[in-house]
Amino acid sequence: MSDKILMKGNEAIAEAAIRAGCTHFFGYPITPQNELPAYMAEKLPEQGGVFLQAESEVAAINMVYGASAAGARVMTSSSSPGISLKAEGISYIAGAELPCVIVNMVRAGPGLGGIGPSQSDYFQATKGMAHGDFRLAVLAPDSVQEAVDLTRQAFDIADKYRNPVMILGDGVIGQMMEPVEFKEIDSPELPEKDWIVDGAEGRERNIIHSLRLKTEDLTEHNWKLARKYEQMQEDEVRYEEKLMDDAEVAIVAYGTTARVVKTAIKEARAEGIKVGLIRPISLFPFPKKVIKKAAQQVDCFLTVEMSTGQMVEDVRLAVNGERSVAFYGSPGGAVPSPAEILVKLKEVME
């Protein structure tokens, strides 16, 4: 039996990663994720693992590439400007089909932006990370406990699909303290890592690469990647629905924003407004079916994000014009208040 302990999100993710068998961590300092590498620097060597502070995010992600190719469970973490630098490496990792877990504690951009919580990297995480036809699996926790649970799942998803997985949070998720429990979880059956480079002793040599000069090869490879992402769409969709049974309006929100929306919904319900929440937990694969289904029930949707409107595009695609989809955004590094959301909700319902 395991007891609950009070931990910061960043530290809890690090602990969950170590418990998931992560042996190698490469990173570069940036706020608001600094507690995560610090925890790794403290704990990983004690367990025979390796923590290394790289000279840049570019180097860190390429160390991840090497460590993953060598067969290790490996993680890196950063925040928005640093993720932009990792983008090149992430494209190579996806192209070479290597598993790894990347944490992005998003801060408001563009450029250096601010360090306040933000969801303005949704497009980057789910669609436009870097060049080429590839996707990351993207998991967005709304509590420290969920961050812990998803971290474990992230490593398994990465190994199952041989694809990078991103945990997308922000400074609130990373730095708030909540009681967490590290549950013992049985490992799912995962494919054998028979592709690693460790010196080809007594076996055929392995080659890890993303260069495919023959158009037939690259075409086939990209369709193979596309099938993986389709498979994720079948098997890896995660979401939460709250008070949707009788809802006339659905608010769609994820991560930190969804926590505030839950409070707003409680207040709205007290006033007799029939509103529910759809909270995507996996941003890729996006829970489009559940939103599509809700479009048959509710009169309208409201998407709330800490951005000028990114996930709302996926909500609109899923709703496909059947209902109106309104948007409320907070793009400057501030968490919207329940009161603001309530005002917007009433406006939408008019």
Add this chain to the structure above:
Amino acid sequence: MEELAGRPKSLTEQEFHYCPGCTHGIVHRLVAEVIDELDIQEQTIGIAPVGCAVLAYDYFDLDMLEAAHGRPPAVATGIKRVHPDKVVFTYQGDGDYASIGTAESVHAASRGERITTVFINNAIYGMTGGQMAPTTLEGQKATTAPRGRDTKEAGFPLQMSEMLATLEGAVYVARVSVDTPQRIKQAKEAIKKAFKVQLKGLGYALVEVLSTCPTNWGLSPQQALDWLEDNMIPYYPLGELKSVGEVE
């Protein structure tokens, strides 16, 4: 009967794609011979660059990995930190090692990463068709320096080995050339030493190899060898810049 000039075991049967007179092929062979002689074929992981040698993973009969442009030292770091008992080497051109990847090169050396780098300095970007490299000599023509490298505009050719030899973590730094049989022999000795330094766990080892690119220099293979001797060696002097004595 002993075979004296067969293909090294650590090279595949694949024919090189390099241009006539290009010395990339000679260096591949030297690296493979060293790996054979040290009997480390089944312990070694090689990293190919982005550049003319990107297909090195087809030529070395080893576990191989292709890295993004300039990132091999970081990738090698990741591998070596997982398998400290294995041998990891990077093979990189001057654009890869001394321009886009300078930070990765300097810091891998500075950390004393126990890896070996074979750095091909041909004073030009080969793969992309003859643009100026950080190592392009003053006055040397390139497609992006059509009137020759003007140091007032484009700065000075980078002496990577001299720079890295100042770092504590770089324990073996040598510059060699493969333009004559005698120098090819010396080059092989340096490469062997750079692998032995790694096997001993002493620190970072670098061998810079002055190499030809007849295609983009606009010279015949023989003229290219002469040009290397007359122009590159005076600016990039040969020899061990930093050594650890005999490594056995």
